[in-house]
Each structure stands twice: as structure tokens, then as C-alpha cells.
Amino acid sequence: MKKIDILKKLRSSGLRPTKQRVEIAKFLFEREKTFHFTVESLNKLLTKKSASKIALATIYNTVHAFKTAGHLSEVEVRGNKTYFDTNVSNHHHFYDSDTSELIDIDSNDIIIQKIPKAPNGKKIKNVEVFINLIN
Amino acid sequence: MKKIDILKKLRSSGLRPTKQRVEIAKFLFEREKTFHFTVESLNKLLTKKSASKIALATIYNTVHAFKTAGHLSEVEVRGNKTYFDTNVSNHHHFYDSDTSELIDIDSNDIIIQKIPKAPNGKKIKNVEVFINLIN
DNA sequence: TTTCACTTTAGAATAATTATAAACTATAAA
DNA sequence: TTTATAGTTTATAATTATTCTAAAGTGAAA
Numbered sequence: 602m603k604k605i606d607i608l609k610k611l612r613s614s615g616l617r618p619t620k621q622r623v624e625i626a627k628f629l630f631e632r633e634k635t636f637h638f639t640v641e642s643l644n645k646l647l648t649k650k651s652a653s654k655i656a657l658a659t660i661y662n663t664v665h666a667f668k669t670a671g672h673l674s675e676v677e678v679r680g681n682k683t684y685f686d687t688n689v690s691n692h693h694h695f696y697d698s699d700t701s702e703l704i705d706i707d708s709n710d711i712i713i714q715k716i717p718k719a720p721n722g723k724k725i726k727n728v729e730v731f732i733n734l735i736n
Numbered sequence: 737m738k739k740i741d742i743l744k745k746l747r748s749s750g751l752r753p754t755k756q757r758v759e760i761a762k763f764l765f766e767r768e769k770t771f772h773f774t775v776e777s778l779n780k781l782l783t784k785k786s787a788s789k790i791a792l793a794t795i796y797n798t799v800h801a802f803k804t805a806g807h808l809s810e811v812e813v814r815g816n817k818t819y820f821d822t823n824v825s826n827h828h829h830f831y832d833s834d835t836s837e838l839i840d841i842d843s844n845d846i847i848i849q850k851i852p853k854a855p856n857g858k859k860i861k862n863v864e865v866f867i868n869l870i871n
Numbered sequence: 872t873t874t875c876a877c878t879t880t881a882g883a884a885t886a887a888t889t890a891t892a893a894a895c896t897a898t899a900a901a
Numbered sequence: 902t903t904t905a906t907a908g909t910t911t912a913t914a915a916t917t918a919t920t921c922t923a924a925a926g927t928g929a930a931a
Contacts, residue, residue, distance in 0.1 A: 617897055619909060641887080656911045661888070677866065678812060681887065681919080697858065706852055715847035719869055720839060723832065726870040731812065734854055735861040752928055754878060776918080791880045796919070816888080816918065 607631075614670035621655050625663050630672070635688040637676070637703040640664055643685075676703060677729065693730040706732065742766075749805035756790050760798050765807070770823040772811070772838040775799055778820075811838060812864060828865040841867065 607626045611618040628647060629636060638646075644660050664685055667673045676684040678696055684703055693706040711730050719725045742761045746753040763782060764771060773781075779795050799820055802808045811819040811829060819838055828846050830839040846865050854860045 617908065619897075621910070639887095658889085658912080659910055662910080683887085695855065695858075704855060710850065710852040711848065712850035713846065713865070714849040715845065716867070717841055717845040719867070720830065723830075723869040723871060726868040729866045729868065730848070731864045731866070732851070732854070733861040733864065734858040736858060752877065754928075756879070774918095793881080793920080794879055797878080818918085 610672065614672070616666055616670060620653075621659050622663055622666075624651060624653075624655065625660065626667070626672075629667070629687055632687075635686065635705050637684055637686050637705075639682040639684055641682065678703065678731075691727065693732070695732045695734055697734040699734070699736060706730070745807065749807070751801055751805060755788075756794050757798055757801075759786060759788075759790065760795065761802070761807075764802070764822055767822075770821065770840050772819055772821050772840075774817040774819055776817065812866075826862065828867070830867045830869055832869040834869070834871060841865070 604623075604627070607623060607630065608618050610630070611622055611626060616622060625643075625647065628643075628650065640657075640660055643664070644655075644657055647655055647660070664673065668675055668685065671689060672687075674686045674689045676686050676694060678684050678694075686703070686705070688705055690708070692708045693711050695704040695706060696702075697704070713728065713730075716725075716728065739758075739762070742758055742765065743753045745765070746757055746761060751757060760778075760782065763778075763785065775792075775795055778799070779790075779792055782790055782795070799808065803810055803820065806824060807822075809821045809824045811821050821838070821840070823840055825843070827843045828841040830841060831837075832839070848863065848865075851860075851863065
């Protein structure tokens, strides 16, 4: 994803392309493969990579802004930290609690044959499958 | 579950049946239906119910001891708090993020037809399905 | 009974996240 | 091109969930 597209991406979702947002967006979206991270890990990687220090609060703000805009998804995983995923399409995850690592599973690689209906007046928003791994 | 069984349950898993553990165990296991809770909600309910106050740290200790003993399961759910479940059999969940409520789904009510194989040297521990609800 | 390893407890410590409020800045309008 | 302002960043404080600590308490084996 090129810089011009990054700017478009931000502007089209009503986010001013500030220096910090552009830097974070470039880091997150200028890559081929899906990227999973926590705010803590992202902070470390950004600190390492760039000269200008971005405040931790800004990273929280930005990640949540990107999530709200649909540019990131939040992954439900046991544990204390919240994981985010640059893959925003509908998909599933392996979770390796040993290394705290998430691995994407394409939604076509899991087929669910039978599913219960939603309770009383509720609708099904989505179905998430976690395959927990062990050594 | 009767008191004598509570005592057996504790002793058989190497847990001394102290006043606090028995009280918590009675509260959790003397019921027909599955019970989902967080440490916070359990603390509130116990405080309301009983005269003698149990320290929050004891509730944490006890819940984890019960989990280690296999009397409770921990549920992976988005959010900051950790949920526990008195249903320790293999099963799935509806999750209503609106009310932060979990509802059990019997493992027979979901049939998964196709599943990817585990990556490089890892094995599949278990598969958990979350059906997220919306109004 | 006595003893001691196991427990409980209050409160401190830690860790992740959110709130606050002042300084800064992108951008729309003059 | 300046100006005004709403949106943004920042350091720091506050909050929340959880774990740690160390002292006091207690089941149960001998």
C-alpha cells in the first residue's frame, strides 16, 4: 500500500492524516501478510523503527480509531492483552497459548455444518472459531 | 450437590475444605444450571448472600484453585475481565456483548465439517466456537 | 494437643488501559 | 495566506483487574 493510498484510507474514514497516524498506518498496512499485534508490541516495534517517539496514548487512540474505521479487527483471545489484526475479513484463528501467537485461518478452511439458532430476539452477528494449539 | 459431596470434591482434588472454600463451592456448585461469572460478579454475589466477608484475594485464589482442579473452566471472551464457567465439559458459547452475557451451547449443537490441520509440530488442543450476538 | 504446611487476609504492587487537560496542528473559511 | 477552530497529541494521573507479600490463622496428621 502506497503513501497516497494511506492518505486516502485515512481521509476516507474521517481521520486527519497526522504525522503519527500516517506513520502507524504505514507500519501496519504496508505489508503483504496479515499482522497481529498488541498495543504493547506495536509500541515496541515503532520505537525501534523510527526516530520520533509516538506517545503510548496516541498508539491506543490510533489503533482504536483504525478499528472503528474498519481498518483493523480486534481478536478475542484469552489473556490480559488485547490483540488486533490487520486482516479485517471474516476469518478464524489458531491460538498458541504457549507463545501467545495468533495465526489466521481462512474462513474457507473451516466449514460449520450445524449451528444453533440465536436466543430470544437476538441475531447472530458472526461466528468465530478458535483452534487452541498445544505442543 | 450436597454438602458431603462438596467436601469430597474439595478433598479429592487436594484442597482443604476451609470455611471459605466450602462457602464458595456451595454457591457455585449447588445449582442445577450452568453458571457463568467473573471474579468481580462472584464477589458481589457472595457479599450479598453471606454474613461473613471473604477477601477478594481469597476469591481469586479459590477460583483458580477450582479451575486447576478441573471444577471450573475459563472462557475466552473479548474484554478485560476473565469469565469462568461451572460447565467443565467441552462446549461452546453465545456471547452477547451488549449485556456481556455468556450462554452455553451444547457441543452437539455445533457440527464442524472441515478443519485445517495444526501448523508445524503443534497439535490441536481444542476447538472453541463463539457465536457473537446482536440485537 | 501440638505442630506445621497450607490458607486467608489486608493492603501494596503491577499491568493494561482510559481519562484529563494543556499544547499542538490540519484544514476550512476569511 | 492568515486566522480560527475543531480535531489531535502528549505527559501524566486515574482506573481497573489481577497478583504479590508477609503476617496471622487454621485444618489435620502425628
